Amino acid sequence: MHPLPAYRVAEALEQDLGNPSQPESIMSFQTVMELDEQEAFPEQELTWLYNWHLQDYYVPINCGGKFTNFEEFLAIVRVLNRRDQTTGIAFTTLFWSFLCWMAGTEAQKEKLSKFIIEEQGALCLGYSEREHGSDLVHGDVTATKVPGGYLLNGEKWPINRATISGISFVLARHGTAGEAKGLSLFMVDKRELADSAYYHLPKILTHGIRGSDMSGIGFNNCFVSDSMLIGKEGDGLELGLKGFQITRTFCAAFSQGAADTALRTTLNFALKRVVYNKTVFDLPQPRKTLVDAFLDILICDCETIGAARGFSVVPEQFSVWAAVVKYFVTTQLETMVNNVYPVLGSRFYLREEHDFGIFQKVLRDNSIISMFDGSTVVNLHALILQFRVLTKARRRRKPQTMEAIQHRLSTIFCLEQPAPNFEPEKLDLFGRGADDCLQGLEIALWQLQELSENSEINLEMLTKLINLGNLILEELNAHDEFITNSKFEFGHDQSPELFEVAKKYCNLHAAASCLHMWIYNRQLLGEFFAQGEWLVLSIHRLLRTMRPMSWGIADVYTENVAQELLRLHQADQLFSIAPIQLGRSSNTTKNNNNSTTENAYV
């Protein structure tokens, strides 16, 4: 059993799904490849997950489900997506239910909870439109007030699960185009609509997640009752943007699942393939490439797990944190997948052979993650608009501010204590410049100094860490200096340079997350984690993207990380700071749906 309760449901799910390399397992690589070739919707796989009652973990405990906080949720979505992003994303459209958990009435919550848990219902999110993309306030789908409800008109496109879902969350405009309060959000239950009042648009052919129901939905004087309105008339944009803070953060778990499979299948090859009388893994360059990929996963773990727990502690800071995670984790892991394919050689491109050709599928599927729910540019732009206030807030910190930050950082990063329950009503559109992770960097540096009196810690490693930590601070101070001396502008004509500055800010954020994660969990996450060599390499790796630095920092550290990578691979454990035991044996078959379902109720 996993030592941390937050990871036990994911581990139970893994055990019941079995080893994906074995064709008889649920969502085996062979099966998901066949489905992908046929561009077929993974219906049986989704039914299996519903029978396992995975949907319960998308519904908060106070609404009848089992969701408490996002740390557990993140791990579940991650193991689901290491098998198949088509299924993982199709199932996880359920996370749009947070719009209702956040702002719905008791009756709406009760209805949605029953729909998801008992009726095995699925959801979709109708925001995008063919002519307007992410420019939500100019949407053409309208809601006209009539007695007892509204009439919807117009089309939403492209929408994942628009056709194969029972409830659609639809943003529609009742006011003037461009008005922030002109949008309302509806929880549209298709079962209550007249058949002639809505229609589905055809499946769209896509590059990856090819089995997805990527389609659209149209409304034709479609009457929706007042009971389908979420919040008040005009609340649509506010709810929509707050909902994005949640879903953008959790897109990271889709990427994390894909990254594990990309690295694992490459390692499967590198450990067996012999060239020049050595395995590929024994050659220095591929070995370093795979170590760097593993470091990328560990870095993204620190950023994402920190954010997942942060949601329960500082939900009001997620106008910053969600944007950082959505940009940083998805692009870092996309790059990681691209970095490892030369190790796999031509097999990266094959739709069969090595591990059923899963690598090329991961490569295609995963490339959508950094784009949907707010693209890289959208997230960097959101940060750019907040830089001025972030810099001011950091400058204004006082000793009591730091005390409060330190208290929150320990609740966020110390994995030993379960994260508090998530309270979605505390989300805020604007974080007012608060970013505990980077604004508490000096606290981490001070804690590192204190550790130099601890005889259990390797002083050489700690010295490197302190030096690197000071470089993070130097870069952060330089960032603030730059922002102070730049002219702030609203709008979308931001200078291209600022987008690079925003990327750098995200890198610094990730580096600080790694430090906090190590400081609070040194004695909790095993010997490899405690030794901190991975941390030195990780921070060095992040800093090297923004300043001239030596190419390497300690060969022996690299070798020790390689050994840990091998150990996790051989033990069938997730590549992670909190490794989950992966499904190993073939004791579960497709006909054995509920073998250990009780495990899901730990």
Added chain:
Amino acid sequence: MSNQIIMQNWLINQLAEQLSLNPLNINITEPLTRYGLDSIDAVTMVGDIEDVLDEELPSTLFWDYPTVEKSAQFLADNYDLSAIANSLSSSPAEAKPEAKVPASSGKWGGLFGRKNF
């Protein structure tokens, strides 16, 4: 000058400065979006007023009161705007000197007083 007029003038100055507009061209009854201030910008600008007033305001202030006239009225009715009146006497373009974080590493302990943690 009434509080509402003070607030209107301050908002016009802010918009003119940050959107590079001539203050004379800003009409207080036009929606702010007309001047290129989109919905997210409008949320961010709430932070500027909070800075001066030292009060927490609703993030959706400019969504709920989408013109200079309406938002100034709301603020004048609900908040003490004396700080805004004072800030109007200095040019909004003028950067105010603030305490700077030392650029070199290792000085953080002195800044926050490590004993206080």
